[in-house]
């Protein structure tokens with residue numbers, strides 16, 4: 001054998017030995033760690049990172065993969081609302097909600113319930129039934145009790161009452177409040193109090209929330225909700241937290257508004273209430289790089305406010321992919337509101353949330 005062949009053979013043997021012993025160059029031993037997920041980074045702050053979801057989308061493999069990997073909480077976008085879950089007198093349909101709960105359990109996620117008392121998505125059998133206040137009261141109590149008991153131990157927190165206030169701080173005229181209401185018309189927040197009391201009796205372990213929009217900053221609406229919360233805490237009415245929706249656009253990225261959010265969160269936290277960001281999305285009018293980067297900045301700022309507020313326990317967006325978002329249907333010309341694009345690619349907003357959390 002020639003000297004050159006001997007050398008080549010020896011070199012190959014040496015390399016094989018080195019690799020077998022776990023030595024060798026950096027490239028041969030270093031594996032790139034998998035990228036961190038939102039739920040991993042949020043867990044470090046004891047924050048649940050959630051997304052609204054509906055069960056028909058779970059059959060989309062990409063949808064299921066991202067939801068089950070990135071998020072630690074899900075909430076029914078529609079399938080636990082009155083009209084879907086209680087479509088007829090004495091008729092309940094838990095199919096969609098149960099599918100969401102099963103998905104969550106299979107992916108070690110928790111489920112947030114939405115919503116028991118709301119003026120929208122109430123079925124015609126209720127709105128057109130001509131019920132008296134006492135009859136309506138019985139219907140609502142039965143509804144709250146049946147739904148919460150069905151999900152007891154599976155849904156850890158409920159938006160018991162949703163959007164009961166007008167933006168001027170008065171109570172919204174609704175079938176539950178005064179059309180005809182459940183018996184407290186004109187009495188202020190008694191309808192909300194009664195609903196929370198029924199909810200506590202139905203599932204003593206569930207956390208009970210009041211949820212609304214346009215109350216994220218210090219303003220007349222958040223003042224009214226704060227006054228209610230303060231009164232409820234003083235009198236022992238069961239209320240565990242406030243859900244702040246955050247359906248916003250880029251105009252929200254204003255230092256005064258952001259400071260006002262932090263101040264507002266702090267006053268509710270000082271009452272001993274949990275703060276949940278429940279329905280965040282930041283709608284855009286185009287998907288230019290400038291718009292996506294501006295959106296990312298605001299997402300990061302809001303995530304940072306949650307991290308800095310010890311009572312902020314949930315950072316949840318209203319959906320997670322632009323493929324399925326309520327925005328284009330309700331705000332024509334607007335869209336691109338969520339952290340993943342319509343092809344499930346991470347947008348700048350995703351990275352910004354990850355970094356902030």
Ligand code: G3I
Pocket residue numbers: 077078120121162245279326
């Ligand atoms: O399921 C029916 C389907 O059978 C039918 O073919 C289709 C035709 O329009 O409608 C489908 O129902 C729609 C439902 O979403 C499920 O997709 C309703 O029309 C539509 O009105 C409903 O919109 C929901 C909206 O609440 C109702 O007010 C949105 O998806 C949902 O994102 C939105 O969520 C609310 C929160 O609950 C409370 N805060 C505000 C937030 C945004 O409006």
